[in-house]
Amino acid sequence: MPSVVSIQHVSKIFSDGFKALDGVDLEIKDSEILALLGPNGAGKTTLISIICGISSLTTGKIQVGGYDVESQYRKAREMIGLVPQEIALEPFETVMNSIRFSRGLFGKPKNEDYLDEVLKTLSLYDKKNARVITLSGGMKRRLLIAKALAHEPKILFLDEPTAGVDVELRKDMWQTIKKLKRKGVTTILTTHYIEEAEAIADRIGVINKGHILLVEDKVALMARMGKKKIYIDLTKPVIEIPKELSHYSLELIKGGLAFSYTYDTKSERTGITSLLNDLQSAGLKMRDVQTQQSSLEDIFVGLVEEKVK
Amino acid sequence: MNYRAIKAIYTFEMSRFFRTLLQSFLSPVLSTCLYFVVFGTAIGSRMESVDGVDYGAFIVPGLIMLSVMTQSISNASFGIYFPKFIGTVYELLSAPISFLEIVIGYVGAAMTKSLFIGLVILGTAFLFIDLDIQYPIAMILFLLLTCLSFSLLGFIIGIWAGSFEQLNLVPMLVVTPLVFLGGSFYSISMLPPIWQTVTLFNPVVYLISGFRWAFFGQADVAIGISLWAIGFFTLVCLVVIWWIFKTGWRIRT
Known part of the structure; x- marks a missing residue:
């Protein structure tokens, strides 16, 4: 299976000297679900932030769909949807306007039917004209996913998408991620919940102190190390x-x-x-x-x- | 150029403006009425004309500039600071857009808002006094340039600010005094010679002077110098913004 994201020798040193990533190599395959596990401060969010353009890398090279994330950032970013760890939404906008904005930012033409479909998939359609401030925590989480999907990305990064989410909603989200996989979306999720990785991932990556400790097929990993x-x-x-x-x-x-x-x-x-x-x-x-x-x-x-x- | 992204940012920003349209419209109308009542009628009636212009009419360009400058800064700085504050800036940083497109979106929206307010004040002024604008096209151009340059400055302040207090610090402590001391309500020829010289170091003087020239055909400083000053100020702001996005200062870790 070809790599859709290629990370080569990536290091990140912050201005205070802290080395968040240290020579990370990782190949992410097309249409897979990769769960990146690691304790707090392991470098999971830093890695995602660099791939998505929120943070810059110190050394190394990252390609998304064959495009360099720095020199060919437009092409690379067009393929990516990002769901951040924290709930970050414009509170006074409506749900529909919020996802229209996300689609527009990625240069996609208007497509209300597609956006309606995304909202339906995430059980938010009946809230399309509601203001974001009126949504529940779980709905806001789903809206973040809807925003990330608004421009029809090929690769979806979910940074701890189910942190602080109740069990029922967590399982709903797993179903959503599995649906996306069936549509050919590559998903990379970081999580603290091993149960989450065990339930939905095809491959598991373990990261700690800026080093990738292993990346392996979930079933093979459990058989090998179990x-x-x-x-x-x-x-x-x-x-x-x-x-x-x-x-x-x-x-x-x-x-x-x-x-x-x-x-x-x-x-x-x-x-x-x-x-x-x-x-x-x-x-x-x-x-x-x-x-x-x-x-x-x-x-x-x-x-x-x-x-x- | 990602035109759709520019449109998305512009539309999103303008929708915030329309949500608070009544406040956006009423506030400048009310404050302009108060200025005309206090300066134009109460104080102005006891003053002679300034450079042959009735005092009530004389203060109109200064009043418009005062609001346009402060509104441009406040709209543009809030526009970019708010996404930083609530965390939605991640969307901008991860989207396939360049710094220029982000600036056009945010600054364009801030300009539109302050231009609207400037025109509302001008319309209100017509209710109180007879105004004859000598160079209407030049007046609009000066207004647009001022909206642009101060919206760019506001954008820089919004990126620099780490708190709402800092967001208000520069407009309150720097811009408002410069505008008040820049000849909004008087001609700098009314000042003693030494203060006339000192005032020439205030960049706002050139903007107000140029804008007043468009109204009355006379100015404290030559119109060419005013144009050069506003052009230079705009260029400095653009260079600073280009540097901010190149280095990621205060926005990208």
Whole structure:
């Protein structure tokens, strides 16, 4: 799949000397949903701001659709829609005028039918003549997306679009993003919510302290780095781990009524079969066995901690 | 040139003006009436004519300039400061538009508003006094140039300002005194020689003088110098704005 955004060795040093990005390389594929995960101050917003033209880069090169974001900024920016992190809207304008303004800024001819369609997709059509100040927080968030879509962008940047948004609206937004993907829009979203990335992203990028730690297909990442845990419930409680089982890294839980055993899914020998055999040899009777896949959050925390070490 | 972007900015700015049309219209009409009552009738009736022009008529160009300059600054500075304040400036910065297009949109709207107010004041003046404008085309041109140059200055102030207090600081502490001391209500020939010389360092003198020339065919300074001064001032403002967008000063991190 060809890259629609190409980021090469990009660094950003602010005037106070703070290095927000340090040699970032990233290729974003056409029509994908890329979730950029990272803690506060990792450089997510700075990276988006540079791509969209709000901030300038110190060194490196960024191309959008093959156009350089600095020397060919008009062509590059025409392709981009940006939903900022903060709710930033002209409060006294109407919803329709607000999105008309956004479309006009990008040099697109008037197209009321398209704008109506955008408002319908985002469940804002009945508010088209309402003043922005009268909208609820969730509606304002959706209006920001409508403004970003007003000029029919090929690439959509969403900077923490669901921060402070209730669960229902968050899921609505995920549906909207998935709809856009079906229409061929490439979406890059930054988020704190691992659950969000897990739910909608095709690929996950992890950024911390201005460095991209990894970018990988979500499913492959979880398979590669995901660990599984097996929980073995016993019929009778034990006081300590029997000697026969001491070479397994077992953890005694539930007041001695269960063991937990963590294993690597990519390992050739997981040790599960021998563990179950040894449990029987030690005279322990099992009541139930369950397994649990580690979440993206565990992977993310593990990655960030690993780099800190 | 992204004409649609210019139109979008201009229309968006003008819609704010139309939302407060009553206030935009009534405020200059009321203040002009008060000026005519206080200066034209109460004080003016005790004054002789100035350079052969009735005092009531003499103050009309100064009154128009006073409002046009302050309104141009206030409209243009608010126009660009407000998006910065509420955060919507991100849209301008991420759109495929150049600094020139942004300036044309915002300054064009600010100019239109102050031109409207200038014409409203002129219309109000006709209710109080007999006015005979000798060079109407030159008067309109001077008015347009003043709207343009002071809207550009306002745009710079709007970008520079980091708070509403700063937004009002320059107009209040610099522009208003310059306008009042620039011959709005008197001819600089009425001042002692030393103050006449000092006054010539006030750029507003040249604008008011040139504008008054268009009304009465006479001025404190030669019309050519007035035109040169306003042209130079406009050029300085344009260079500063070009530098602001080139460096991203106060708008781009």
